[in-house]
Amino acid sequence: MQSLASQRFETFWNQVAQSYADQKLAIIGSEKPFNFCCIKNKHLCHFISNAKDTLKEAKNLGFVISTILNRYYDIIILELTKSRETNLGLIALAEESLKDGGKMIINGDNKIGIKSFLQNISYQWPPEITMIKKKGRIALYQKKKQLFGRWKKYQGFDKNNDGYYTRCDMFSPKEIDEGSQKLVSAFSTKLFGEVADLGAGWGYLSKEALRLNNKITRITLFENNYSAYLASKKNIDDERATFRWASIENIRNLRLRFNHVICNPPFHSGRQTDIELLKSFIFYSSRLINPRGSVWMVFVSGVYFENELKKYFDNIKLLYKDKHYFVCQLLKPKIKEV
């Protein structure tokens, strides 16, 4: 079903598109390329994202893909993200990449605060058009001069309270996640050989795994988010670490390769709960370990699915449980083809 953001954008775009035929466009902030299907000249439109799987989807739809704004554009479309700091950083970047007189379109749902965000911008930069529709707003601005350079700071990697490089557009940037800490306590000194870190984020689990387990020969960090992947490279300086910018469903030729998988699996896509994503992490982890290997996973209490684990593993050891987290060691992967 078409999302509200997509319906709002389509209505708006149909009203203005004729004036912008053949112009160079970029889309930023969005993890949903389908929201922009109504754009006709997709070969003139750059879809910018950090997420490997999103970029793949955008490419399949005909957009030109990139992780950065790398030229001057006539129009930049920002779909508001759930992170205010990320949005401010994106505005600063977009302003720099717009041609003089270029247009910026900002689209967002009420529930992620579009109204106050636009008010904040419009105070210095009045919009030419604003449309209120489908539980959200969309507004169009014309570039006049550089107004928001001070927000470029949100594009940099800074050390967080725990001493790790992070940025606002990744998981738990301000501090180490509590669930991840519980997982480290469970696998401490138990890992050896080849290890995979699935959804490695900015590298906390791998860094601790390497510090606490000198029998690890190699650890491979798999991460979908490009900026988290870059941050993990800054955080880990150990020749046993290998970094892969990849979405787990595209990991090829590594079946049965690993002695251990460590993982704090995601269960959100953007703001929405995405249980299928969590289930896919359980499934793929079972394919990556060898028959005597084990998967070490932490679950948030509300999304602990014992039945799902039993589908792919014969032995499930519950190592730790409190009212927020479950930490498990999953052994004896079921070898059946799925």
Ligand SMILES: C[S@@+](CC[C@H](N)C(=O)[O-])C[C@H]1O[C@@H](n2cnc3c(N)ncnc32)[C@H](O)[C@@H]1O
């Ligand atoms: C709950 S976070 C855990 C991050 C890190 N391991 C930690 O403990 O701090 C889950 C991570 O999975 C990543 N992720 C989400 N979908 C993914 C996918 N399809 N393939 C690979 N990584 C993914 C997210 O970007 C996020 O960094």
